[in-house]
Amino acid sequence: MAVTNPAGFWRRLLANLLDAIVIGIPISIIGYLITGSAGENWFTNLVELLYALIVPAVWYGYTVGKRMIGIRIAKVNGGKVGIGTMFLRLFVGGLVYVITLGIGLIVSAIMVAAREDKRSIHDFIAGTYVTTEKPTV
Secondary structure (H helix, E strand, O other): OOOOOEOOHHHHHHHHHHHHHHHHHHHHHHHHHHHOOOOOOHHHHHHHHHHHHHHHHHOOOOOHHHHHHOOEEEEOOOOOOOHHHHHHHHHHHHHHHHHOOOHHHHHHHHHHHHOOOOOOHHHHHHOEEEEOOOOOO
C-alpha cells in the first residue's frame, strides 16, 4: 500500500503542541497533586507514556491533538497501528534520537519537511506515516 495524503511538518507539530496543552498539562497537575513534585515525577511520566502507547493503538492512530488537527498515524502496509508499532515508534525511534544527541531529531524534522511522503526516522523504524486520511473502520 502506498503512502497517501501525508501530513506535513506544521500539522504534526501543531498536533503535538495540542497534546501537550490538552493532555500534558492536566496530567502534570494531577501528577503534582499525587506526588507533590512539580518537576518530573513517576506518575506524570507513566501516564504520558501509556497515553502515547495505547491511545493511538486503540483509536485508529489518533491522539487527542492529532484528532483535533485531522491527522493520524497509519501503517504503510495498511495494517492497524498496535502497541508494538507504537513501541518501535516511541522507544526505538527515541533511542536513535538520544544516541545521536538530537541530530537524528533534526534530520527527522528535515525529512518531514522535504520528503514527498513526509516520513521521519521513527516512521521508517515503525513502518508508519502520518496521514490526513480517515481510517476505514
